[in-house]
Structure formats: structure tokens, C-alpha cells
Amino acid sequence: DAKTTQPNSMESNEEEPVHLPCNHSTISGTDYIHWYRQLPSQGPEYVIHGLTSNVNNRMASLAIAEDRKSSTLILHRATLRDAAVYYCICLNRDDKIIFGKGTRLHILP
């Protein structure tokens, strides 16, 4: 698996967009970029994934750099419920997931 680097923590105001960065400079051509988040006192949950193109779903958007060495998870309008630890992971189809420490996102009311 490619190593990922994320900031330890970030803050954002409620109802504003949040951009969570992730660097993965050693990503291989077949690695997918995944994001999971872990809400307080819960197990991680899948957020979004992508390979080369930007992706949108009901939870978030994923912007992938053209060289794929970095990506950004975008929460368009943060709510208090989005306060969580966000994990960026690169893996291919048969890999088990290796979680790093992630980014702890604080939402300010």
C-alpha cells in the first residue's frame, strides 16, 4: 500500500466547506484512493473512493490531483455531525486496509 500523509487535526466552522488534504506520492497506477471516517464511539464508515477522476456522492466529494500524488476530501457544508477522524487510504483490490492516524476534524458551532 502507498503511504499517506494527513494533517493531525483541522478545524472548520459549521455550515462552511471543509477541504481535507492527503498526500500519497508513492501511489501506484492501480491503487484506489479511499476515505473512511470514524465518528466518536463508532467504528469507521466508508465515505468515498476514486481512481483518477473526481467523484461525488451524497456524503462528500473527492478531488484527485492530475498526477494522483494527492487528493482532497471535500465536505460541502460541514455540520456538527461531521466531527470525526478522517482516514485517507490507498489500496488495490486485494489489499487489506491499513489505517494511519487520520485527521481529526473539529467543527465549531
Next chain:
Amino acid sequence: DADVTQTPRNRITKTGKRIMLECSQTKGHDRMYWYRQDPGLGLRLIYYSFDVKDINKGEISDGYSVSRQAQAKFSLSLESAIPNQTALYFCATSEGRASNAYNEQFFGPGTRLTVL
């Protein structure tokens, strides 16, 4: 009903005791995983199983063993518990079909284990 369940949800035990944590899933997934989480750290993979006859060690398997009794059940055992195994333990599942290009994992609610 939850798709991935873990029992017990909380357990306090003493050093040297044998402990079993159980995981069951109704998602019909082939792949199952056990992770532990310590305060301030991300999840670390203990063991994983890609089908009933397949068992693999993860990052931190020492002191643990597993049993895949059926497709739906994956148990984690601590043969002789020690205090530094105090942690939050998560079970997860994922599909194993070739069509699954992204291996999304579904997590259980976790088991909080305290070893005194």
C-alpha cells in the same frame, strides 16, 4: 438489525485469562477482519480472512489467534490476556468478488476490552 455484530460490547478481565471476542455478519461477505484501536492511534490490523479456509496475520498478530467457523463468523481469541491488550476491538467485513474493485469495508460497533 445490524449487519455486523460483535459480542460482547464491553469486557473486563484479569491478566492471564483466556478471552474470546465474537463477530457475526449477515452481509454474505467472504472477507472478515479484526482490528484494534488504542487511544490516539488509528486502527491496526490483527488478522484477516478472505474465505473460510484462509487465515492471515496482520500488523500485530502476536498474542492473538482467530477462528473462522463459518462464512458469517470470525472469532478473535486472547489466549492469556495482558494489560497492554486493553483496547477497542473492531470486526469488519468486505466482499471478495472479483467485481468488487474497491473493497469497501463495513465495521461492527466495537468491543471495549479492559485487562486488569
